Amino acid sequence: MTSDSARFANGWLPALLAAPLLLLIVVFFYAPVVQAFYWSFFLEQPFGGGSQFVGFENFARVLADPEFWAATGRTLVFMVTASSLAVILPLVLAIAADRQIRLSVPARNILVWPKGVAGASIGVVFAFIFNPFVGVMAPLNAWFPGAWNPGLHGTDAFLTLIAAHVWSGIPFNFVILLAGLRAVPHTLYQAAALDGASPWRRIRDVQLPLIAPQLFLTLVLEFTESITSAFSLIDTITQGGPGGSTTLLVYKIYADGFRGYDLSGASTQTAILMVFVLILAGLQFGVLGRRIDYER
Incomplete structure (x- = not known):
């Protein structure tokens, strides 16, 4: 091993060490993705029996489906609202926590637990x-019967999904952003305070610009995570209801493929x-990533 860089005596050792992880990635990520793209150009039989090449007919059928566009619209709304709140x-x-207010030390530990x-x-x-009869909204229903019921009202069910997603996203984003804030030299705060900057001005002009890389990271991860990870929340809270009001695109894919046995349509979606x-x-890295200075 040289002083300037780490080198292995055997060239095959790094590949051997990385092989288990690479195998898992190929088997559980790349192979399903390739299979989905392959099936999107074929008419697959739900219980075997061969397939028929149909070209772009599956895409034309999916893009002409109003339910697909409705699920896509709900996905975009969920992505923007839930992701924004999960970062803010x-x-x-x-x-x-960075200002070390009272109980900030135990709060830092407690906030990480949901991860x-x-x-x-x-x-x-x-x-x-959020159960309408025994949950936190039960008193509201006692005063105004039927005011809150995720089982009947689509808006209530959608808000429940957003609350669950935001709660699950707090730990990771909190750790990343707190680490960024702790890396900012306190001399900059002191200099801004000597110049007469208020606490809010120091947050806006000192802290937020200097933790822009961490903010960008959390935004990118949250936007992509909200699209794909909402499935477990939907399946356990609403099952896509009521009336399909919480059927996001990722859940519609599951419903079409495993309930409707439309393997070609699900693969196309x-x-x-x-x-x-x-x-x-790509847009996030192209539009936002270029404006971030990683050298500060």
């Missing part, structure tokens, strides 16, 4: 918390969703 709330908490809870478990808990995620990530 941890940012507020991280700023409060160890599975998405399906979060869905079960929030389904109970998966291909469209993958392209959309890639375009979204």
Whole structure:
């Protein structure tokens, strides 16, 4: 091993060490993606029996489906609202913890705990918390019967999904943003305070510009995560209801493929969703990433 760089005596050792992880990635990510794109150009039989090449007919059928566009619209609304809140709330908490207000030390530990809870478990808990009869909204229904009922009102069910997603996203984003705030030299705050800057002015002009890389990271991860990880919450809280009001695109793919046995349609929607995620990530890096200074 040289002093300037780490080198392995055997060239095959790095490949051997990385092989298990690479195998898992290929088997559980790349292979399903390739299979989905392949099936999107074929008419697949649900119980075997061969397939028929149909070209772009599956795409034409999916793009002409009003339910597909309705699910896409709900996905975009969920992506913007849930992702924004899942970054703003941890940012507020991280700023409060960085200022070392009362109980900030135990709060930092408590806020990380939800990261160890599975998405399906979060869905079960929030389904109970927002239950119209025994949950936190039960007193509201006692005063105004029927005012809150996620089982009947689509807006209530959608808000429950947003609350569950935001709660599950707080731990990771909180840790990333707090680490960024702790890396900012306190001498900059002191200099701004000597210049007469108010606390809000210091947050806007000192802290936020200097943690722009961390904010960008959390935004990119949240926007992509909200599109794909909402499945477990939907399946445990609303099952896409009521009346399809919480059927996001990722859940519609599951329903079409595993309930409707439309393997070709589900694969086509998966291909469209993958392209959309890639375009979204590219736009974020192209528009926002260029404006971030990583050297400060």
